[in-house]
Each structure stands twice: as structure tokens, then as C-alpha cells.
Amino acid sequence: MSYLAVKDASKQFGGSVRALDGVSFTVERNEFFTLLGPSGCGKTTLLRSIAGFADLTAGSISLAGTGLDSVPSHKRDIGMVFQDYAVFPHLTVAENVAFGLKARKVPAAETAARVAEALATVRLGAMATRLPAALSGGQQQRIGLARAMVIRPKLLLMDEPLSNLDAKLRIDLRDEIRDIQKSIGIAAIYVTHDQEEALAISDRICVMNAGRIEQIGTPQEIYADPRTIFVASFVGTMNVLPREAASHLGMGPDVESGRAHQLAIRPEHIRLDQGDVAPDSIRLAGMVEKYTYLGREAHVLAQTPAGKIVVQLADPSPTLRMETGSPIPLAFRRQDILSFDSSGMRLEGRGN
Amino acid sequence: MRVSFWTLVSIFAWLMLIALLVVPLGSVLLSSLQDQAGNFTLGNYTRFAETPRFRAAFVNTLIVGFGGLVGSLLLGSAMAFCMARIEIRGSRIVSLLAILALVSPPFIGAYSWIVLFGSGGLVRQTLMSWGIFIPPIFGLWGILIVFSFKFYPYVYLLASGALSNINRSLEEAAESLGLTPFQRVMKISFPLVLPAISAGGLLALIHSIADFGTPRLIGRGFNVLATEAYTLYSAEVGSNLSMATTISIVLIMLSMLFVFGQRYMSRRNVYHGNLINKPVKKKLTGFRNVAAHGVVYTIALIGAMPAFIAAIYSVRRTSGPVFHPGFGLESYRRILYNLADVVQNSLMFSFATVALIVTIGTLIGCLVARKMSVNTSLLDATLMVPYVMPGIVVGIAFVAAFNAPPLALTGTAAVIILSIFIRRLPYSVRSSASALRQVSPSMEEAAISLGYSPARAFMKVTVPLILPGIVAGGMLSFVTAINELSSSLVLYVGSTATMPVRIYIAINDGDYGTAAALSTVLLVLSSTAIYIAFRLMGRDERALL
Ligand SMILES: Nc1ncnc2c1ncn2[C@@H]1O[C@H](COP(=O)(O)OP(=O)(O)O)[C@@H](O)[C@H]1O
């Protein structure tokens, strides 16, 4: 029996909007599980159904062996962290954190100890007596996190908790969230539309699109072995080419037979042919259209017979010049090409 | 539990609106469609259209309405522009003066202008002794001056808010595209603040149309619909209720027309301000600086003048209605000995009204803000109606509805309290709904996820957060309630006279000392309430509108 099990969850708003369409997955104890998908795909709806703030049209949810269907949200014992922090502005930092303990009638001494511990964990010990309005966004979200954790919930839900913060803080705080989750050993569901965040933080990722699950897997599986064209293009950068490009990519008659609808290859799997590539490589002559220098890497947009292709160059030399229109020979391996059928499903497993 | 509670609130709200709005308005309409014998007729409307006196009143109402609108727009936008874009010394004092103009009841304004510029007015007499003749202020021009200086804060407060919220980059972008400063103002700034200006102008227009005290006191034969309705209703001999109700219907239609007209006009143009890239105030020098200060301070001081005049005249020595040189407290003594019951009435009625408004307004506000449905939108829309009903109409409607069993309320305190309550309720509903909308729903959800039931989460989180706003709103309702004249004037009997009613009577009797002292008491009470409100919710002049 899984710790959290969502079965065939569907949610319909009004007449036509299907926010969730037959979603099933499980989350284990201690697992960091991420819902990833573009905005509007139903992540928030799913999370709120688990928390009990929204009723499913169909389907069931069970947590730690008991069905949640008839449990009101305030009795579910599920901690929640909100995108807009939802920190109580009329209470001090410590009172915010103690709020859930009061409802549980935890004795005063124990409350004080647990609040102090939780504040120390999120590095807000010095701010205990302040009002939240005086704190930065990152600090407010730390209050939100401490407040949800201190009640030792059965499950922690986080709905895009970092999306209102600036980039640098987002990276710091996401690592902190990850460390805290592992150190207290709690099952967590994390919602984000940022694929890089999902890859960095998760044990497993569930990629969603239009109310359905596209794929569930570890970050490695999601990135390197996408099962659908949607996952392939949503996570990371992907060159997607039409089937007509197949002949230029050295693909055999099995593809010609017509099952492949789209072909895809990651920019980092294409390299410049400087006469040093493996003999079984496929070569493609291209012409530079645009060169973008990004420091750690550089992107070349090349016009080729197969279509426009982005190539990623690792650690580009600062003196490297690529003039628009100059020829650029490309090479890649056959097994790095992914092919998808007309319904967007992957056709064959990864070669290696 | 919770669902059924809000259903109860909804049912109660509708019953209340039926009793206090639909029935009185229905009675007014019914009465306007009946002849003396009670038969159906359109005769009253025909008579209204054919009688020169009523036609004149109709035209006059439009004249004072649009005159008040134009005057308020001129004064209000000039002041708004100077205050929002130019560094004005003592700008806090200026906006205090604007608030003073706003909260002092219009009839005090009329009174003070009479004291200075009436036939025997102080300024007029002085000028005459220097050989300069100006006509006494009575008549159309008097009304327009009073309205302009009384209602300009509506335009000023809304427009200055909008002006200082325009993203600076928009104006800079226009400048960088080669527009001259004048073109920039006309093409960028003006369209952006137009919705605010038109909303302020509408408030000035509606109040000008509805106001009864000013044309009554200073008009001297210049009659408008509100005064005609009152005359017809209150005539000792030949009181004509059905003609009074006919005029009331016309007056409501007129107000409605303007409200919906303004809504229609500014519907497309809602611009959201910004809080980051605010425009900076320019520091002017030399003549232009003096001119800007001159404009601002002239408007502000003249607007607040009635309050000062009332305060000064309240401590002049009097014997009976006659002023003597020097100062004394006779007027206050007279209030203490003869008019204590009037002060007491005013306070009691106002507190009762505020208690009703706060509880019922908050409940309906929660309903409207949280339970979105056809029912609540309809409720919200229906509440717009009392918002545009002139006080005199509410008074007459309550008489028409409640002067016979089963609801024979005329002459009671309850009828005065309810009449003020229903007029102020829309503000309270709106303000508590908007206070509630400011509280993110995730705040309550956070409490629920931490183990509080929905009802406890509401009490523990939402109520403390909206409480200051609600108390502040109550204070502002108190200001409105205690200054209310026109509906009370229709509904009062000897034992239920209020301060505004008594001031009106005193001015009519020429007892200016008593009027000044009562007005000062009113102003002090109002200012205290506003001070408390601003302390609670931060200083936000626009909450007064
Ligand atoms: N209360 C609601 N009423 C109607 N439609 C809704 C409501 N909440 C969400 N939706 C719709 O459901 C879909 C999924 O929304 P949501 O779960 O918020 O997506 P996400 O969190 O992934 O951005 C969207 O199309 C949204 O418009």
C-alpha cells in the first residue's frame, strides 16, 4: 500500500473546463514528489484537492491507508505552503509558527521549544518577535515553511512556493527546502512550472499537460528518456524536426515506413565536426544563422537541409567567432535521435 | 452549518431590502400614479410637465447639477494637478482643509456664505462702506459657489490619487517620442485620469442634484426639484403627497440616468495604477510657484471657510438671535439648557445607525465578496439604488410607506434611523467587501490546513484583519449619519429633531448664534470620528467618498 495514492482524479469546472482528467499516482514516505507542467495544466487544482480545498468530480485520494474523501480539510493533517506566502500579517513570526500548535492544544512549554526549533531550521531564530510585514519575501516564505512543518503533518504540499522570489534566492531556498525535507523525513508534493527547479529538487517528477499526466519518473528519466514529445520539449531544450528531415539524419527505412511523425535531438548531443568524430557518426552540413555566447556555453542556430537546428557548445573559447552565413559542419550519433508517432508517443527506447 | 448561515444572511438581506427599499419606492411610485381619490392616473406627470413652476424647478435642478459639476471639476482638477505634481508647502494642511470642506454639512456652507456675503453680510457691508457694491449672494450664483467649494474635494481626492499613480515611464515614453508637454498632458495623462475625474464629477453632480439645504437657504426663490418636493410635502395647507412623490420619481430617474451614464462612459477605461514608478513632484520657482500655491490655498481656505466661520460665530456674544461685539459662550449655554435633547437625539440615532450599518453591512459585504453567484451580484446591484436616492426622496418614500398600519412608523426614532441606515448601507457593504477581498483566501486556507475549522479560521484570521477597516468604515458612517439633514427633515417630529434639523430651523429663524454653536459641535464630532478612522486604517482621504 502506497503512502499517498491518488486514483483516477478528475475535476470539472462549470460545463466544459476539465482541469483534471483521470490522474493517478502514488507518493512514498520521505519522497520529494514534484508536479511539473505549464500554467493552467491543473497542478494547483490537484494540490487543492489533496488538501481538501476543492472536491474532485471523480476519483479518490488516500493518505497513510485511510481514504480522505470524507475528511474535512482541517482534519487532514496536511501542511501547506502557499505561492503568496499567506503569512498572517497580524501575528509575529513566532505566533505564526505557533498557530497550528495552538489548534492542537500542544502545551505551552512544548510549543515554545518546537517553535524555536522550527525557526532555527529555517534560520529565522533572530526574527521571532517581528511582524511579517518587516520581512523580505524569502523570509516570509521561510515562515510559511516553518509554520507548515512544525505541526509535523503527514504530508507537505507546496504550490509554487518560490515563484514570487528573485532568481538567486530561488536557488538558495530550493536547496534549503530540499535539505529540510530530507532531514525531517516527510512526504512532500511540490508544484512548479520551472523545469530546472523540478530537476534540481525532486526524487520523482510528474509532468502534467492539460489535466493529464504525461510521464512520471526520476529527473534523469524525465530528461534523458522522455516518453512523449510534450515531455521532451517541455523539459530542457529540444530540436524538434518534422519527419521529412529523416533522410538527412541518416535514418533507415523503418522510419520511412511512416510511423515516425516528429524527430527530436538535444542541442548538447550535436557537436561541431572538426574531423575528430567517431566513424559511425552522422554528419550534417549547416550554415551559421546566429551565434549566442552565454559564457559557460554558447548556442549556434544553424540552417541545415534537415531544418533549423540549435547546437550547444560547451565551454566556448572567448576568441571563437562565428560569422552569419559561414559553413558549419555538424555531427551526432544515431541513438541520440528520438522519434515520436503522430499522437506524440515515443516510438523506440533509447539506443544505448 | 456554514452554508445555511450564509443562506440566512442572503434571505435576511433581501427581506430587508424589500422592506426598506422596494416597499417605500413602490409606495412612491404608486402614489405618483394616483389621483386624490386613489384612482390610477398619469395626471401627476402631465401636470408636472405642464406646470411652469415644476418645469422651472426641473431646469434649475439640471442647472445647479451641471453648474456644481463644472465648478467642482475646475476647482478639483486644478488642485489635484498642483498637489500631485508640484511641491506644495504644507500640503498636509491643504488636504486637511479639503477634508474639512467635505465633512462640513452643505447647509453650514450656505449659512457661512450668508454670514459673509448675505444682505447684511460682514464682507459685503465692509466692501459697501468702501464704496464697492456687490449683490447679496442669494440665488443661482450663491448655490453654485457653495456647491463648487463644497463638492470639489470629490474630484480632487479621486483625481490626485489617479495622477500620482500614473506610471512615470508612460509620460517619459511620450516625451521621448517627441510630444510637447502640452500634448503629453492631453494625450497621456488626461485620458489616464479621466475615469477618476469623471467618477469624482459624478459624485459632485449627484450631490448637487440631491442637495436640499443649500438651495433652500441660499436660493431665495430659486427652486429645484428637491425643494419643490419638500414644499409640496410640508405645506401646512393643501399638502400634496402625490405631486411630491411624482417629483421624487423624476429626481430618482435623473440621478440614475447620470450614474449609469458615467458607468457606461468609463466602463472601458479602467487603468490600474502602479506603486513603484511614481511620478515625482516638481519644485517650481518664482512666479509660477507663487501662482500654484495661490491656487491651492485659495481653494482650500475658501472651501474650509464655513467651518471656521461657524467656529468663530459660535463664540460671539449674543442675546437671543442678535450678535453683540465681543466673545462669549451664550450660544453654547443655550444648547446646553434648551437643546440638549437635540444633541442627545443626534448621538443616539447616529450610534444606532452605525451599529446597524456595521453589523448588517459587514455580513452582506462578506456574502457579496465570498459567495459569488447571480444572487449576490443582484444584491450588489440592488444596493446601488439607495446610493443614488436623494435624502428628500428617501424621507418622502418612508412617509408614503410607513404612515399607516401595519407599519405606522412615522414620528418614531426608528424611521429616522432606518432612513439613514438604508442610504449608507451601500458604502458599508462595498467597503467591507473590498476589505475582505484584500485578505487573500489562501490566508484562511493556511489556517484550515493548520487544523482550524472554516468558521474558526474566519474568526481567527479574517476577522482580525478586516476589523480595523470595518471600525474605520463605521466611523465614516457616523460622520454621514450625524450630518444627515434632508430625510430627517421630512421625517422628524418635535421629539425626534436632530442637530442638522435644528441648525436648519435656526438659520431659517435668523438665530445664527445657535446655528453656529450646533454646527461647531457637529464638526468636532465629525472630525473626531474621522481622526479615529484615519488612525485605524491609515490616512486615506478617498475612503471618505
Ligand atoms: N475555480 C475555477 N473555476 C473555473 N475554472 C478553474 C477554476 N480554477 C481553475 N480553473 C481552470 O482549471 C485549469 C487548471 O487550473 P490550475 O489548477 O490553477 O492550473 P495550474 O496550477 O497548473 O496553473 C485552468 O484552465 C483554469 O482556468
Ligand SMILES: [Mg+2]
Ligand atoms: Mg497554479
